[in-house]
Amino acid sequence: MNIIVCVKRVPDTETRVRVGDDGVSIDPSGVKHVLSPYDEFAVEAALRLREGAGSGEVAVVTLGDDSSQETLRSALAMGADRAVLLKGEVSHDGLATAKALAAEIGEADAPLVLCGVKAADDDQQQVGPMLATLLGRPCATAVSSFELADGTVRCRSEVEGGTALFELPLPAVLTITKGEYEPRYASLKGIMAAKRKPLEVKDAAASPSRLKVETMELPPERAAGRIVGEGADAVPELVRLLREEANVL
Amino acid sequence: MKILAVVEQREGALRGVSTEVVTAGAELASVAGGEVDALLLGAPDVASLASPLGEAGAARVLVAAHEALAGYHPDGYAALVSEAVRDGGYELVLFAATSQGKDLAPRVAAQLDVPLAQDITGLSVTEGVLRFVRPVYAGKAFTRITIEGAPALATLRPNVFQGSAEAGAGEVVELSTAVDPTGWPTQVVWFEAAGCDIPDVAEASVVVAGGRGMKDPEHWHLLEDLRAALGNAAGLGASRAVVDAGWRPHGEQVGQTGKTVAPRLYFAVGISGAIQHLAGMRTAGTIVAVNRDPDAPIFKVADYGIVGDLFEVLPRLTEEVTKLRAGS
Ligand SMILES: Cc1cc2nc3c(=O)[nH]c(=O)nc-3n(C[C@H](O)[C@H](O)[C@H](O)COP(=O)(O)OP(=O)(O)OC[C@H]3O[C@@H](n4cnc5c(N)ncnc54)[C@H](O)[C@@H]3O)c2cc1C
Ligand SMILES: Nc1ncnc2c1ncn2[C@@H]1O[C@H](COP(=O)(O)O)[C@@H](O)[C@H]1O
Numbered sequence: 001m002n003i004i005v006c007v008k009r010v011p012d013t014e015t016r017v018r019v020g021d022d023g024v025s026i027d028p029s030g031v032k033h034v035l036s037p038y039d040e041f042a043v044e045a046a047l048r049l050r051e052g053a054g055s056g057e058v059a060v061v062t063l064g065d066d067s068s069q070e071t072l073r074s075a076l077a078m079g080a081d082r083a084v085l086l087k088g089e090v091s092h093d094g095l096a097t098a099k100a101l102a103a104e105i106g107e108a109d110a111p112l113v114l115c116g117v118k119a120a121d122d123d124q125q126q127v128g129p130m131l132a133t134l135l136g137r138p139c140a141t142a143v144s145s146f147e148l149a150d151g152t153v154r155c156r157s158e159v160e161g162g163t164a165l166f167e168l169p170l171p172a173v174l175t176i177t178k179g180e181y182e183p184r185y186a187s188l189k190g191i192m193a194a195k196r197k198p199l200e201v202k203d204a205a206a207s208p209s210r211l212k213v214e215t216m217e218l219p220p221e222r223a224a225g226r227i228v229g230e231g232a233d234a235v236p237e238l239v240r241l242l243r244e245e246a247n248v249l
Numbered sequence: 250m251k252i253l254a255v256v257e258q259r260e261g262a263l264r265g266v267s268t269e270v271v272t273a274g275a276e277l278a279s280v281a282g283g284e285v286d287a288l289l290l291g292a293p294d295v296a297s298l299a300s301p302l303g304e305a306g307a308a309r310v311l312v313a314a315h316e317a318l319a320g321y322h323p324d325g326y327a328a329l330v331s332e333a334v335r336d337g338g339y340e341l342v343l344f345a346a347t348s349q350g351k352d353l354a355p356r357v358a359a360q361l362d363v364p365l366a367q368d369i370t371g372l373s374v375t376e377g378v379l380r381f382v383r384p385v386y387a388g389k390a391f392t393r394i395t396i397e398g399a400p401a402l403a404t405l406r407p408n409v410f411q412g413s414a415e416a417g418a419g420e421v422v423e424l425s426t427a428v429d430p431t432g433w434p435t436q437v438v439w440f441e442a443a444g445c446d447i448p449d450v451a452e453a454s455v456v457v458a459g460g461r462g463m464k465d466p467e468h469w470h471l472l473e474d475l476r477a478a479l480g481n482a483a484g485l486g487a488s489r490a491v492v493d494a495g496w497r498p499h500g501e502q503v504g505q506t507g508k509t510v511a512p513r514l515y516f517a518v519g520i521s522g523a524i525q526h527l528a529g530m531r532t533a534g535t536i537v538a539v540n541r542d543p544d545a546p547i548f549k550v551a552d553y554g555i556v557g558d559l560f561e562v563l564p565r566l567t568e569e570v571t572k573l574r575a576g577s
Contacts, residue, residue, distance in 0.1 A: 011386070013387070013505045013506070013524070013525050013528075014524060014525075015386070015389075016389075016524070017386050017389040017390045019390065024392075026386070026390065037505075037506050038506070092383075092385075092392070092394065093364045094355065094358075094364070094365065094367075095358060095359060095362070095363070095364050095365070096364075098359065120386075120387065120505060120506070121385065121386060122385050123367070123368065123383075123384065123385055123386070123387060123509075124365075124367050125351050125355075125367050125368070126351075126354070126355035126358070126365055126367055127355075128355075129323075129352060129355040129356050129359070130355045130356070130358060130359040130365075132356075133327070133355070133356050133359035133360060134359055138323075138324065138434040138435045139323065139356070139435075140323075140435070141348075141351070141352045142348060142352070144499065154438070157348075158348065158499065158500050159348040159349065159440070160347055160348055160448075160449035160451065160452060160500075161442055161446075161448075161449050162440060162441050162442040163440070163441050164321075164437065164439070164440045164441075165437075165438040165439045165440075165441070166323075166435055166436065166437055166438065167435070167436040167438050168434065168435050168436075169434050177499070178499050178502075178506060179499060209364075210363075210364045210396060210397035210398050211364040211366065211394055211395075211396055211397075212394060212395045212396075212397065213392045213393070213394050214380070214392075214393045214394060214395060215392065215393045216385070216390050216391070216392045216393075217390065217391055217392075217393075218389070218390055218391075219384075219388065219389070219390070219391060219531065219532070222531065222536070222549075222550050222552070223552075224549075225536070225538075225548065225549075225550070225551040225552045225553060225554060226552070226553060226554070227543070227548065227554045227555070227556055228553050228554060228555055229555060229556075230555070230556050230557050231555070231556075231557035231558065231561055231562065232557065232561040232562050232564075232565040234555045234557070234562075235555070235562060235565040235566050235569050236569055238537065238553055238555060238566070239566070239569040239570060239573060241553055242514070242535065242537070242553070243573065246514075246534075246535045246552065246553075248455075248513055248514040248534065248535045249479075249514075249570065249573060249574075
């Protein structure tokens with residue numbers, strides 16, 4: 001069975017964010033970019049499924065600019081078979097992204113489409129279920145593990161206070177959270193092989209963003225805190241401060 | 250402005266965050282002019298939950314009651330909410346940024362062909378223009394945004410919108426839409442509670458979080474005792490290090506690849522304060538850190554810190570909190 005994984009290039013989670021000169025996005029200088037962590041889980045899940053089945057193809061798709069080729073190569077190095085770069089504007093409007101992806105995925109012979117539960121930059125947590133809706137496919141979000149059986153996919157989703165089990169008829173879209181899919185490291189062989197794997201570049205079906213960022217700011221610095229004291233003897237004073245000064249007890 | 254607040258119930262009880270969403274809508278309506286309605290989906294007797302929504306500020310409580318709506322069903326809920334939004338001519342639709350709300354809102358947005366702002370922490374209107382505040386990069390920055398097109402859709406981060414509003418009439422209106430589960434492809438097979446009834450870390454108003462400094466999962470009862478002493482609204486959190494080690498479930502992880510939380514009070518115990526962890530909890534009201542390393546980065550964001558061995562500090566803290574609560 002063929003699987004498509006939607007992946008995004010994002011700043012490394014170690015990044016110390018600074019606002020760029022435009023005032024609406026981060027200053028990219030010195031920022032290292034990576035394959036978004038949840039997308040790594042999704043790629044891992046797809047690879048395990050293909051390895052288990054012994055057949056099928058894992059394709060990775062991204063909407064981005066040329067720099068996203070590097071991100072696609074990292075997914076290829078993990079073991080994906082081919083990659084597609086949809087060249088176009090990446091905005092905070094998840095629906096615009098979902099439309100560009102839907103135009104590519106449309107009638108593709110891929111019964112399973114995987115996304116990350118959220119991208120580690122805009123944190124919008126929406127592209128997967130929007131894409132599913134546009135494609136007219138059922139969708140389960142925040143899936144921590146899943147299995148295929150008889151034209152359906154059974155997924156466990158994380159929800160507050162527990163787990164829900166959904167069964168979706170294929171074709172379907174899932175958004176993957178951490179769960180069981182600890183991503184593999186790309187081997188040297190994988191990295192070498194990735195250079196020769198097909199990477200197709202085409203223009204994205206353009207959808208303008210209707211979500212406008214007016215300003216981006218850093219959160220106010222937290223006022224420097226205070227060390228109340230050392231060891232258990234400091235506890236009564238801490239409790240007093242929490243009650244009388246912070247009013248939280 | 251016509252505002253709709255989509256509220257949540259689980260097993261026939263309203264979820265606390267539902268009234269936050271209604272009240273946030275009512276507050277905005279009182280500034281912008283207009284009203285907020287609540288939309289409540291659930292089992293045949295769900296209308297019995299309407300009165301707290303009226304008290305929270307809802308002018309009307311739209312009710313869709315059906316056996317098939319008793320629990321969250323993504324396909325059914327999305328179709329019904331989209332239709333209610335279209336029929337009611339709402340300009341702003343608010344959901345809670347819970348796992349249900351964050352699953353439902355994008356589907357509704359795609360059905361209505363409008364953008365969505367997920368997990369907002371601010372909402373305002375000036376001269377008819379709606380503005381939303383959204384954290385990005387897991388809280389390392391935040392954006393002020395506007396949305397083109399109507400209705401505007403947003404999900405509200407729990408615990409952030411703590412306003413107050415005048416009670417509304419809370420008039421119950423049954424939705425006339427037919428509910429037909431045969432057209433819903435997804436089968437909801439079961440929901441399994443995690444085996445405890447403490448609030449989820451993302452919704453708890455007090456969080457007690459532990460890290461690798463706890464040394465062993467066997468020691469978690471020390472955190473659990475403190476949590477219990479702090480009352481029913483307190484939940485448990487964890488760093489990624491202990492989740493990766495299998496000591497705690499992923500649902501408790503706080504941070505960039507876990508949950509972003511904004512409780513009133515956050516205890517970080519034996520957590521060093523890596524940038525990915527701070528991203529998930531730095532908007533907490535008051536942060537308390539317990540760590541034996543005075544140079545641990547967690548002390549840079551903590552309002553109050555104790556430098557010391559958590560195995561000595563925790564039991565004492567539980568004891569003092571218990572005493573305090575017994576006396577008050
Ligand atoms: C892509 C990516 C995503 C990540 N996402 C997350 C995330 O979502 N959430 C997250 O938490 N991390 C995340 N991390 C991991 C993060 O970088 C840290 O590794 C992790 O937060 C460390 O967990 P810790 O503080 O429990 O452990 P440590 O860093 O090992 O800290 C343990 C602390 O306990 C203290 N201690 C030890 N013994 C005692 C004692 N007896 N009494 C008191 N104090 C004691 C030590 O002084 C130390 O400060 C991510 C990393 C990456 C690369
Ligand atoms: N520009 C993009 N290209 C490809 N996939 C994307 C893009 N943006 C988001 N996605 C997918 O949608 C998921 C959720 O992203 P978001 O809704 O932006 O948090 C990501 O983990 C990806 O799987």
